[in-house]
C-alpha cells in the first residue's frame with residue numbers, strides 16, 4: 001500500500017470503542033470543504049469543542065465573502081455532532097461571534113443515549129464523487145430519505161430531477177464554468193490548490209489531488225504544464241454535460257439567512273444529505289458554478305423560482321462506483337491551544 005493510501009486509511013479509520021475529543025475532531029475533518037483547503041481550527045476543553053475559521057486558508061477569488069468557508073465549518077460541525085451522538089455523547093451547537101475570531105461554532109457534549117449511528121458510519125465513506133454516474137433515476141423513497149435528512153429549520157432544499165429541467169440547469173452550469181475559466185485569477189487560485197501526485201497531496205495534507213477527479217498523476221514539474229494544455233473551456237463544459245446527464249438529479253440548498261450563521265446551517269443540512277446519500281449507496285458532487293459567479297447567480301435563482309434569493313450549493317447525485325479518497329492534514333495541525 002502506498003504512503004498516501006496508508007495515510008488516507010488512518011484518517012478514515014472507524015471511531016475507537018471509547019472515543020476521545022480528538023477522535024471526534026478527526027471525524028469532523030473528514031467533512032467536505034471547499035478546494036480541500038480545510039479552513040478550520042479546533043480548540044478543545046473538557047466537554048467542549050470550538051470550531052474556528054482559519055482565515056489563512058481563504059479562497060478570496062472563488063469565495064470573496066467567505067460563504068464557502070462558513071458552509072465548510074457547518075459540514076465539519078455536523079460531522080462532530082453526529083460522531084459524538086453516535087458515541088453516546090449527545091451534543092448541542094451554538095454559533096458564537098467575536099471580534100477576533102469572527103463567527104464560529106461551539107459544541108458542548110453531554111452523556112446519554114446513542115443516535116445517528118448509521119450517519120456516523122457513513123462519515124469515513126463519504127466522498128465527493130466527480131465521475132460519470134449510472135444515468136438512472138432514484139426511487140421516490142430514496143429521494144424522500146435525502147429530503148428528510150437535509151431538513152433543517154431555515155434551509156430549503158430544491159430538487160431538480162426532470163430531464164428537461166436538468167438540461168436547462170446545464171446551461172447555467174456551463175455559463176458559470178465559462179466565466180470562471182475566463183478569469184485568470186480564478187484559474188490561478190485553483191492551481192494553488194491542485195496536487196498533481198499523491199506524494200504532493202500527502203506532503204501538504206490538503207488540496208485537490210488529480211486522481212480523486214479521475215486525472216492521471218504527474219510529477220510536480222509536469223503537472224502544471226499538462227493542466228494548462230488540458231484545461232480548455234469546451235472540454236470542461238462537455239465533461240460537465242456528461243456528468244449532469246448521467247446524474248439522477250440536482251439538489252439546490254438555499255438558506256433564509258444570508259450571513260455566516262445561515263451558511264453554517266446550509267453546511268449542516270448539506271452534510272446530513274451527503275451522509276444519508278452515502279449510507280444509501282448514492283453519490284454526490286458539487287456543480288456550484290452558477291452560484292459562485294455573481295453574474296449567473298440571479299438568473300439561476302429566478303429559474304429556480306426563488307428570485308431575489310441566493311442559492312447556496314448545487315449538488316448532483318446518483319449512483320456510481322467510488323473514486324479515490326481525498327487526504328486531510330494531521331490532527332496536530334488543526335488542534336490549537
Ligand SMILES: Cc1cc2nc3c(=O)[nH]c(=O)nc-3n(C[C@H](O)[C@H](O)[C@H](O)COP(=O)(O)O)c2cc1C
Pocket residue numbers: 030031032033034035036067068069071072075126127128129130207208285286287288289325326
Ligand atoms: C462549500 C463547498 C464548495 C465546494 N465546491 C466545489 C466545487 O465547486 N467543485 C467541486 O468539484 N467540488 C467542490 N466541493 C467539494 C470539495 O472540493 C471536497 O469536499 C474536498 O475536495 C474534499 O473531498 P471529499 O469531499 O471527497 O472529502 C465543495 C465543497 C464545499 C464544502
